[in-house]
Amino acid sequence: MQAYEVFRDLAIILIAAKMMGLVARKCRMPQVVGQILAGLIIGPSVLGWVQQSDFLAALAEIGVVLLMFSAGLETDLKELIRTGPVAFLIACCGVLVPLVGGALLYMAFYGFAPWGDEEFYKALFIGTIMTATSVSITVQCLKEMGKLKGKVGTTIVSAAIIDDVIGIVVLTFVIGLKNPESDAGAVVVSTLLFFLVAFVGGYLFYQLFRWLDRRNPHTRRLSIAGLAFCLGMAYIAEKYFGIADITGAYVAGIVLCSVKDSSYIAQKMDTGSYLFFGPVFFAGIGLKTSFDNVNATLIWFSIGFVLVALICKVIGCGLISRVCRFNWNDSLKIGVGMMTRGEVALIVSQKGLSVGLLSAEYFTPVILLILISSVVTPILLKILYAKDSPLQGASPAVPKG
Amino acid sequence: MQAYEVFRDLAIILIAAKMMGLVARKCRMPQVVGQILAGLIIGPSVLGWVQQSDFLAALAEIGVVLLMFSAGLETDLKELIRTGPVAFLIACCGVLVPLVGGALLYMAFYGFAPWGDEEFYKALFIGTIMTATSVSITVQCLKEMGKLKGKVGTTIVSAAIIDDVIGIVVLTFVIGLKNPESDAGAVVVSTLLFFLVAFVGGYLFYQLFRWLDRRNPHTRRLSIAGLAFCLGMAYIAEKYFGIADITGAYVAGIVLCSVKDSSYIAQKMDTGSYLFFGPVFFAGIGLKTSFDNVNATLIWFSIGFVLVALICKVIGCGLISRVCRFNWNDSLKIGVGMMTRGEVALIVSQKGLSVGLLSAEYFTPVILLILISSVVTPILLKILYAKDSPLQGASPAVPKG
Numbered sequence: 001m002q003a004y005e006v007f008r009d010l011a012i013i014l015i016a017a018k019m020m021g022l023v024a025r026k027c028r029m030p031q032v033v034g035q036i037l038a039g040l041i042i043g044p045s046v047l048g049w050v051q052q053s054d055f056l057a058a059l060a061e062i063g064v065v066l067l068m069f070s071a072g073l074e075t076d077l078k079e080l081i082r083t084g085p086v087a088f089l090i091a092c093c094g095v096l097v098p099l100v101g102g103a104l105l106y107m108a109f110y111g112f113a114p115w116g117d118e119e120f121y122k123a124l125f126i127g128t129i130m131t132a133t134s135v136s137i138t139v140q141c142l143k144e145m146g147k148l149k150g151k152v153g154t155t156i157v158s159a160a161i162i163d164d165v166i167g168i169v170v171l172t173f174v175i176g177l178k179n180p181e182s183d184a185g186a187v188v189v190s191t192l193l194f195f196l197v198a199f200v201g202g203y204l205f206y207q208l209f210r211w212l213d214r215r216n217p218h219t220r221r222l223s224i225a226g227l228a229f230c231l232g233m234a235y236i237a238e239k240y241f242g243i244a245d246i247t248g249a250y251v252a253g254i255v256l257c258s259v260k261d262s263s264y265i266a267q268k269m270d271t272g273s274y275l276f277f278g279p280v281f282f283a284g285i286g287l288k289t290s291f292d293n294v295n296a297t298l299i300w301f302s303i304g305f306v307l308v309a310l311i312c313k314v315i316g317c318g319l320i321s322r323v324c325r326f327n328w329n330d331s332l333k334i335g336v337g338m339m340t341r342g343e344v345a346l347i348v349s350q351k352g353l354s355v356g357l358l359s360a361e362y363f364t365p366v367i368l369l370i371l372i373s374s375v376v377t378p379i380l381l382k383i384l385y386a387k388d389s390p391l392q393g394a395s396p397a398v399p400k401g
Numbered sequence: 402m403q404a405y406e407v408f409r410d411l412a413i414i415l416i417a418a419k420m421m422g423l424v425a426r427k428c429r430m431p432q433v434v435g436q437i438l439a440g441l442i443i444g445p446s447v448l449g450w451v452q453q454s455d456f457l458a459a460l461a462e463i464g465v466v467l468l469m470f471s472a473g474l475e476t477d478l479k480e481l482i483r484t485g486p487v488a489f490l491i492a493c494c495g496v497l498v499p500l501v502g503g504a505l506l507y508m509a510f511y512g513f514a515p516w517g518d519e520e521f522y523k524a525l526f527i528g529t530i531m532t533a534t535s536v537s538i539t540v541q542c543l544k545e546m547g548k549l550k551g552k553v554g555t556t557i558v559s560a561a562i563i564d565d566v567i568g569i570v571v572l573t574f575v576i577g578l579k580n581p582e583s584d585a586g587a588v589v590v591s592t593l594l595f596f597l598v599a600f601v602g603g604y605l606f607y608q609l610f611r612w613l614d615r616r617n618p619h620t621r622r623l624s625i626a627g628l629a630f631c632l633g634m635a636y637i638a639e640k641y642f643g644i645a646d647i648t649g650a651y652v653a654g655i656v657l658c659s660v661k662d663s664s665y666i667a668q669k670m671d672t673g674s675y676l677f678f679g680p681v682f683f684a685g686i687g688l689k690t691s692f693d694n695v696n697a698t699l700i701w702f703s704i705g706f707v708l709v710a711l712i713c714k715v716i717g718c719g720l721i722s723r724v725c726r727f728n729w730n731d732s733l734k735i736g737v738g739m740m741t742r743g744e745v746a747l748i749v750s751q752k753g754l755s756v757g758l759l760s761a762e763y764f765t766p767v768i769l770l771i772l773i774s775s776v777v778t779p780i781l782l783k784i785l786y787a788k789d790s791p792l793q794g795a796s797p798a799v800p801k802g
Contacts, residue, residue, distance in 0.1 A: 003462035004646045007636040010463075014629040018622055055459055061404035062411075220675055221419055227676060228415040235408035245405045271672045274621055275628060 009050045010280070016042045017279035032140045032282055033375050039286025040371070052287045056280060062231075063281030064136050064342075065249040066273050069230040071139045071148065071157055072253015073266040079154045080254070086324045087158035090317050094159065094338050095131045095166045097316030101308045102127030109301055121178045125357040128174050129349055129366060130309040132167030134342025135160030136246070136281075141378040142337070145385055152330050156337040157250075159317065164247055164344060165191055171348055172242075175355055194241035198233070198248075202255035205229060209259045222261055223268040229256070244344060285342070285370060294364055302365035309369050310376070313339045329387060336380045340373045341366075410451045411681070417443045418680035431542045431779035433683055437772065440687025453688045457681060463632075464682030465537050465743075466650040467674050470631040472540045472549065472558055473654015474667040480555045481655070487725045488559035491718050495560065495739050496532045496567045498717030502709045503528030510702055522579045526758040529575050530750055530767060531710040533568030535743025536561030537647070537682075542779040543738070546786055553731050557738040558651075560718065565648055565745060566592055572749055576756055588643065595642035596652075599634070603656035606630060610660045623662055624669040630657070645745060686743070686771060695765055703766035710770050711777070714740045730788060737781045741774045742767075 016038040024034030042049045050056075106123035113119035135157055142148040142156070169188055209229075212222055230252040237248025256262050318335030322328065349366050352358030417439040425435030443450045451457075507524035514520035536558055543549040543557070573588040610630075613623055631653040638649025657663055719736030723729060750767050753759030 003459045004636055004639040006459055006463075007466070007632040007646065008640070011629040011632040011636065014625055014632070018625045018629075022622065055456060058404045058407055058456055062407075065408070221423065223676055224415055224419045224680075228412040228419075231408040231412040231415070235405055235412065238405040239409070245408065268672055268676060271669060272676060275624055275669060275673060279625075 006053075006055055009053070009056065012042055012050055013039070013056075013283045014276070014279055017283045021279075031144060032137055033378055035279055035282035036286045036371065036374050038279075039283030039288075041286070042283070043287040045286075050287060052284065056284060056287070059277060060281040060284035061245070063273065063277030063284075064246055065230065065234045066269055066277050067136050067139060067281070068246040068250040069227075069253045070266050070269050070273065071135075071143075072250040072255075073226075073257050073262050073269070074143075074148055075157070075254055075257045076149055076154060077254065077258055079149070079151065080158055083151065083155045083158050086321075087155050088162050089324060090155065090159040090320050090334060090338070091163035091166055093316040093320040094133065094163050094313055095170060095316075098130035098309055098312040099124070099127035099170065101312035102130040102305075105301075105304050105308045109297075109304070121174065122357055124174050124177075125352050126305070126362070128167075128171055129345050129352070129358075129362075130305075130312065130341070130369075131163070131170055132341065132344040132348065133160040133163050133313070133338045134340050134344055134370075135337075136342055137340045137374045138337045138377060138381070140278075140282075141381055145382065147385060152326075152333050152337070155321075155326075156334055159334070160338060161247060161250055163338070164244055167344065167348070168243065171351065175351070175357070178355070178357065190241045191243060194237060194243050195251075197236075197241075198251045198255070202251065206255050206259065209256055213259055213261050217261055218264055223265045226256060226265040227269065244347075285374060288346075288367065298361055298364060302368050305365040306369045306372050309341065310339050310373060329384060333381065333384045336377055336384060339380075340377045341370050342374070345370060407454075407456055410454070410457065413443055413451055414440070414457075414684045415677070415680055418684045422680075431545050431783065433538055433541045433545075434776050434779050436680055436683035437687045437775050439680075440684030440689075441772070442687070443684070444688035446687075451688060453685065457685060457688070460678060461682040461685035462646070464674065464678030464685075465647055466631065466635045467670055467678050468537050468540060468682070469647040469651040470628075470654045471667050471670050471674065472536075472544075473651040473656075474627075474658050474663050474670070475544075475549055476558070476655055476658045477550055477555060478655065478659055480550070480552065481559055484552065484556045484559055487722075488556050489563050490725060491556065491560040491721050491735060491739070492564035492567055494717040494721040495534065495564050495714055496571060496717075499531035499710055499713040500525070500528040500571065502713035503531040503706075506702075506705050506709045510698075510705070522575065523758055525575050525578075526753050527706070527763070529568075529572055530746050530753070530759075530763075531706075531713065531742070531770075532564070532571055533742065533745035533749065534561040534564050534714070534739045535741050535745055535771075536565075536738075537743060538741045538775045539738045539778060539782070541679075541683075542782055546783065548786060553727075553734050553738070556722075556727075557735055560735070561739060562648060562651055564739070565645055568745065568749070569644065572752065576752070576758070579756070579758065591642045592644060595638060595644050598637075598642075599649075599652045599656070603652065607656050607660065610657055614660055614662045618662055619665055624666045627657060627666040628670065645748075686775060689747075689768065699762055699765060703769050706766040707770050707773050710742065711740050711774060730785060734782065734785045737778055737785060740781075741778045742771050743775070746771060 017035040020034035020038035020041070021031035022034070024031050024037070041047055044051060103123040103126060106126040107113060110119065110123075113123060138156060138160070139148065142153045147153050148157070169191065209222070209225070212225065216222065230249050233248040233252035233255075234245035235248070237243040237251070238245045256265065259265075314332070314335035316335075317338040318331045321331035321334045326334065345366050346363075349358055349363055353360060418436040421435035421439035421442070422432035423435070425432050425438070442448055445452060504524040504527060507527040508514060511520065511524075514524060539557060539561070540549065543554045548554050549558070570588050570592065610623070610626070613626065617623065631650050634649040634653035634656075635646035636649070638644040638652070639646045657666065660666075715733070715736035717736075718739040719732045722732035722735045727735065746767050747764075750759055750764055754761060
């Protein structure tokens with residue numbers, strides 16, 4: 001492929017995503033929904049103008065990493081430490097309930113299977129796909145509403161990060177149950193090690209950035225170094241610790257969130273995000289969707305899969321939030337905010353395919369879950385937040401798009 | 402390759418390019434030089450930390466397109482129309498002199514060949530490689546010095562754009578001489594057609610943007626639409642008219658340069674450029690360089706090739722500028738500014754290879770020419786501009802990097 005061929009795809013994605021984003025906002029929905037639908041419309045499912053390619057996938061990956069870095073940068077560290085233990089509890093329940101729910105759903109469709117049976121692992125794997133929350137859509141949505149920094153926002157983001165890690169541990173554990181080669185203990189150790197390294201290395205980098213910041217505040221080198229740090233952490237997390245790159249990028253953001261110029265860096269990242277990488281990522285979700293080889297059982301299973309995945313997350317996270325003294329409305333917000341699934345669910349499915357715990361047709365329900373949760377969550381969140389302050393209009397904290 | 406693998410390369414490129422850029426500035430050289438050298442150092446020639454990949458090449462292509470779009474956006478249209486005829490003359494001489502010089506150089510090394518001989522076409526092709534100026538490095542360098550908008554700056558950019566077009570016509574003509582399939586006349590027609598379409602379509606888009614600008618000044622949709630327009634024009638130029646994508650992007654910038662918010666759009670593009678795409682492009686030039694299979698004749702030929710290419714451009718463009726009533730110093734600036742060669746020279750070489758007019762070893766002199774002209778031009782330009790105003794320090798128009 002010639003390099004210039006990508007310009008066409010990018011131009012179509014940018015225009016379609018922005019137009020549908022504006023339409024979505026007119027309908028009082030978050031712009032992200034419009035961007036995902038734009039991808040669906042221009043993608044193979046409807047018009048077929050743009051095909052998913054390795055290049056677009058890599059750009060989308062940069063997009064989601066930038067998004068998580070921004071989320072980290074905008075974190076109120078004191079608030080995170082305060083919400084940490086609660087977030088951990090919420091994440092645990094948010095993993096456990098869908099894991100059990102998914103396994104029961106599979107057994108309801110294909111018959112009960114005892115522990116140790118091949119079918120039992122398959123059932124457990126369906127649950128595993130449901131565990132990992134993808135917080136990017138929720139983050140974008142809270143950002144648009146200016147609610148990312150609040151107590152609920154911080155709790156959701158922290159819980160989603162922790163839940164990612166637990167989700168990966170569960171994945172390795174389930175695969176390890178069937179295949180004695182991979183070692184669940186080693187995964188736990190490497191995860192702990194990553195956070196240890198991130199803590200120590202992060203402190204050094206924090207001092208480095210504070211020094212840079214004092215010498216040259218508001219300079220380009222600051223935002224370039226920040227971006228490089230974010231990309232480096234994303235890479236190290238995946239490559240050496242087997243942890244999602246977005247977790248690495250989020251941690252990089254947390255490390256820099258107390259630097260005095262953190263909002264300056266965040267602002268530069270945001271320009272890159274909304275102008276280019278964001279639309280490519282969100283439209284990319286729609287782009288990946290295809291509705292080929294679908295049959296009746298699969299449709300019923302898919303409906304069940306989506307419902308169980310959404311409801312289990314709301315129940316698991318919502319109830320434990322209520323137990324942790326959030327009021328009912330805030331508990332519901334947390335449950336709904338954790339509902340979204342994204343690329344991690346796809347990565348887990350891919351893994352299941354390669355180890356023989358999942359067959360290819362189950363990709364359809366997973367993609368449906370990603371799509372539906374991405375569309376439904378922002379709408380519900382908006383409704384729930386509107387209940388708090390009926391006078392407040394759309395996106396007060398963000399300049400007009 | 403996993404998507405996260407690119408993060409490592411990008412992080413290394415960003416850090417190395419920025420650090421070497423700052424070192425270059427400390428040595429009173431333009432930052433671009435440092436960025437190219439950074440690519441050379443981290444690339445296969447020295448450390449081998451980063452390999453050129455399709456993904457990086459595509460990002461670099463977006464980078465150079467963004468750069469040309471910015472250059473177009475910052476154009477003073479009245480100045481361009483005023484400099485147009487002069488720029489055309491300069492471009493013609495800047496193509497003709499190196500074309501003849503390159504052919505004579507080849508004959509000096511490998512013996513005289515009469516018109517119609519196989520060797521004659523090969524000699525002519527060596528000249529053809531020398532014709533197309535790559536203005537991106539000069540643009541970046543003039544930008545850093547705050548001299549892009551001046552009469553000399555505008556003349557250089559316009560001449561380089563025109564010279565690109567003439568270079569492509571010459572290429573097709575030379576190939577056409579050997580191979581009767583391609584039709585030089587058709588190339589001239591399609592080039593004229595492109596500018597006609599760009600003129601008519603550009604006027605419509607200009608009106609569209611003026612309308613957008615009046616309704617929603619300083620909004621994200623404006624810069625997103627601008628970026629999409631730039632990418633679209635780059636694509637259309639290459640795909641349907643066989644004209645370099647950077648020419649399309651530059652024309653897109655020209656179309657929008659009279660919109661009231663053009664500097665707002667340019668500012669957003671600049672953030673993307675300096676933060677991400679610019680370093681990837683400039684470091685990419687160094688990254689491509691490799692010094693394998695080099696022998697004595699090739700070294701001598703390469704030295705001759707580089708000298709002839711640089712000197713012929715300075716003589717061709719400089720003398721005709723003097724004839725057009727620029728003073729000697731400004732004429733020299735124009736000649737030197739037109740000296741840089743870039744990706745177009747590589748594309749032409751690639752084409753020569755595929756039609757059998759060039760063998761692969763001649764890539765080494767071409768890469769050397771790109772590298773040396775990229776390093777020498779900014780230094781000379783800085784010296785020439787310093788003569789004008791001995792009191793003026795470095796980069797007055799650009800915020801601290």
